[in-house]
Amino acid sequence: MTTPIRIALVGMGKIARDQHVPTIQQDPVFQLVATVSTSGGSVDDLPAFASLEALAASGVAVDAVSLCTPPQVRRAIAHSAIDQGWAVFLEKPPAATVSEAIALRDHARARGTGLFASWHSRHAPAVEPARVWLADRQVLDASIIWAEDVRQWHPGQDWIFEPGGFGVFDPAINALSIATQILPQALFVEGAAIDVPSNRGAAIAADVSLRTAAGAPVHARLDFLQRGRQRWDIAVRTNDGDLLLSDGGAALSINGDSLSVADALHGEYAGLYRRFAEIVPAREVDMDLAPLTLVADIHLVARRTEVDAFDW
Template sequence: MQPIALVGIGKIAVDQHVPALAASPDWHLAATVSRSGTVEGVEPFTDFAAMLAAREDIRVISLCLPPQPRFAYAEAALKAGRHLMLEKPPGQTLAEVHALQALAAAQGVVLFATWHSRMAAGVAAAKAWLAGRVVQSAHITWREDVRKWHPGQDWVFEPGGMGVFDPGINALSVLTEVLPAPVHLTAAVLQYPANRATPIAAALTFSGGVTADFDWRQEGPQTWDIAVETDGGSLLLRDGGARLLIDGAEHPQGPNREYPALYDRMAELVAAGRSDVDLAPMVHVADALSLGRRVVVEPFHF
């Protein structure tokens, strides 16, 4: 097993990355970097530069930091000659990620911009079923409770945090993976709380009859659905892509292992010496923030 360092020991790292690494046949979690978080039995660092200097044996870094500070850490890792895995979204801006791509290529190291929802159990089968069919329309309903998934995390509402596009980009990562032909955004209405810098809800319209409804204010059961109508029937991805229904009938796809699959993929990329950076989901977010009509709604407080 190869040693790997995990940088940013927050909720997503504890809930997803640490268990995935513990179960991985490819990786051994050898170090963490965090101001306060640690993992039992793993060497902790509070300074990233100190970890890079002290643990030259660790050639692979997984960054789980929020997008705002991520570029500086990513740049430092690549300049140190380490392979790098980025939690979604891969950066605050497209330009940041293009710069990281160029740096990784110049350094001869692997850069993997991950999209965990693409690894959901039903996504590959949905893509295969849609291939060769004509999509007549599609609608995304992605509604969840920000207080549950980002409790007290004000960074999501700061510039670069993306607001409701933090979860919405997961839906867009699935959409861009499964559709047989690309689409582009044509209009957007974005709801901004009066006291926040990023949207809490969004209604998106794309070419090809594709629409999306994102909202961060849903309490109770959460909704992560993508419905597609084609010339050969209907498809529904539910629970973020974990469940696949075709013409109303469930098609079980086995266990949902999004984050373990990401680390499987990273092992393949490192072995092949090849990067994987697809920015299509992030392009849609950038377009929405560019084209979106701003509507101010009531203030939001955690």
């Protein structure tokens, strides 16, 4: 494996420019060598291609790719990248469906190629301290509030409301990725109600009932129309006190007392790329599908309600 790892970005939307580009540029382990985008645009003077096939045919030396496309088209692109022998970093959610993600996992293992289903919120600074504190305690119940304004965080991104675009579950899967990381037992879906705008194909809000394997109830309120203060909070009541993980995993309090954690909310992607740097040379497959499976289960049991049309 070369050092630095030569990496190409596929999909040059907001998340690629806001997170992936600066993280790669600041990490000496990686060298950004090309971009791929159907809408054009690149970074600095790097070679830019309209398709993965064009990149493969160009002769540009590549060791790995990060896929930042909408999930609906990701499986075919990732499959082709694996066929090229390139390690693949998948933005969350890793695929549009569970079966697509499983197929990619199996294909990467068969080809001996690295594959990483990234969950950036698990790398927020307070998540690991929360997991450690909860590990030897009995969870009595928990609540999740994931409420943000889609117009602020995904302005004009119609794909997010198309089938396979996840709607409110695009941000809410971050909450599920944290919950499945910090809670000591597995989570199961008991029921859900989802609201879908009359002119859209994916949910804009949801109310979800879950339960841990040990029987503790977990309630989640998910909202894509939050005004004012945005909320990304997980509260857990235990037999030995209460935990509050807030600001998307950036802040932690125990029994009302704030704990000091590193200010690394915008360093989540640095943690992801540190992990990917291990995966690439080891040709490892790191693909935890628990958050994606929960989203699929929610839709299997949910009562669907049509609500007012949504427009930007």
